[in-house]
Amino acid sequence: MERASNGQRERLLAIDALRGFDMFWILGGEQLFAALLLLTGWQGFALAAAQMSHAQWHGFTWYDLIFPLFIFLSGVTLGLRPLSLPALPAVARRQRYRKAIKRLLLLCLLGMIYNHGWGTGMPAAPDEIRYASVLGRIGMAWFIAAMIVWHLPLKGQLWAGAGIALAYALLQGLWPEGYSAAGSVNAWVDQRFLSGGTYQNAPLDPEGLLSHLSAAINALVGVWAGRWLSQPYSLWRRSAALCGAGLLMLALGWTLDGWIPVNKILWTVTFVLVSCGWSALLLALFLVLVDGLAWHRFGGLFALIGVNAIAIYLASALFSWDYLVSSLAGGLIAALPGSAQMVASVCALLALQWALLWFMARRQIFIKV
Template identity: 25%
Template structure:
C-alpha cells in the first residue's frame, strides 16, 4: 500500500496542540486544584498560569504570541503548498479564513450570541487581532519579495518603538498603544464595560 506523505507540518501541529492544552485544559485544572489545596509552593507555581499585571513575564504570557506566531508560520505552507500563490483561489482562501476568525472572535469575546446591540463588540481582542494580522501578512507575503518583507517588519518595529518610548513611557494607562486604542477602538476596546447608559474604561 502506497503511503501518501502528509502536507501538514507535524511540529507545528504539536506546538498548536500544546498551546491549546495549556489554554483549555491544564490551566483550568491546576487552578481548580489550587482552590482546594492550600500549599504555598503550589500556589507560587500557579502564578505562571496567570498574566503578569504589567512588568515582568510569565508562562501564561506566551499563549497569545504563540497563536500569532503559528498563524504567521502557516502562511507559506498553506498559500504555497495547498493553493499556490498564483492561483485566483488564494484570495478567497485568505478572506474566508479572516472572516471565520473574526466571527468566532465575536462569538467567544464579543457577545454576538447575546443578540443585544448594547453589549455587542465588533472588535473584542484576541481572535480579531489574529485575523487582522493574518490578513495583512498574507497579502504582504503574496506581493512582496523576501527582502521587502524583512524590511517591512523592521520598519514597522522601529516606527512603533519610537512613539512607544517617547509618548508617556510604558505606564499601563499612559502609553502610545493605549492612546491609539482609546482613539480608534473606543467602546470596542478590551476592558471596556457597559455601565448604566455609557461605556466605561476599566
C-alpha cells in the same frame, strides 16, 4: 502540517501537537497546578500556578505566551507553503485575496461571538459590543503577514518586518506618556478609533487596533521558521537552528527591556522578541520529541486539540463545561476527600473535552478557518 524532504512531503505532527499543547492551557490545564497545590501542599506547584495568569503590566509569564505562540504557529503553516501572488494569473490572485478577506472577516465575527456579541444582550446595545478579540487579532496578524509574504521576496519580508518593528518601537517610545496604561499611544488610538467597548472597560484594549502591527511580526517570524523547516536539512539541524534563533531573540528582548519594557497589553517589540524566542524553542523541542524521537502518542494526544483548536476554543465560551462535568461526574467527585476534588474536577473537564475532540477526529470533523 507538511514539509518537503527528499522531493516528497511528509506530515510534521509536531506542529499540530504544539498548537494543541498551547490550547491545552486555556481549556482547563491552567487550573492543574493550583489543584495539585491544594492536594499536595508542595510549594513548587505554587510557583507554577503563579505562571498561569498574565503579568499585571510589565513582565512576562507562561500564560502570556499562549496567545503569541498561536499566532507564531499560524505563520509557520503559511511559511511551509511559500507563495508569490504576482507570479499567479489574475484569476488565481483574486481567489487568494477573497479567501484571505473571508478568513479575516470570519475570525473577527467569531471573536465577537466569543465576546458574547451584543454586550448585555437584546435589545442590541451597539456601544457595548467588544469588536476587538483574540480571534480577531489572530486574523489580523495572519492577514498582514500573508500580504507581506505573498507580495515580497524573503529579503523584502525581512525589511518589512524590521520596518514595522522600528516604527512601532519609535511610536511607542517617543509618545509623550510612553508606556503608561491610560496615556500610551495604543490607548489614544483605541479611544479615538475603536468602536464599542474595551476589555474590562480599560482605556485600551489588549487586542486593540495599533498592536495588530506588532502582533503581525510574531506571524512573520513564524513564516520564516516555516520556510526554514521546509529546507532539505536533517530534522536535528533544523531544530538546532530554531533553538539558537530562539535563544538569540530571548537575549535581545531581555537586553532591550531596560529601554522598551516587555509588555503584553501594549505588545511591545521586546514582548515580540521574548514571545518569539520561547515559541521557537518550543517548536524545536516538539520537533525533537514528536518527529525526531517518535513520541507519537504524546504528540497525537495534543494534536487532537491542535487540529480543532478554533472549534474547542469557541466551545469553551459557548458551553458550560463545568455544568457538564457536574452533571456527569459531580457525585463521584463529591465523594472524594476535599483536597482531591479540585484535581478530579480539572481532570474530568479535560477528559470530557478530549473525548469530544477524539470523537470529532474519528468522524473526520475538522473545523478550520
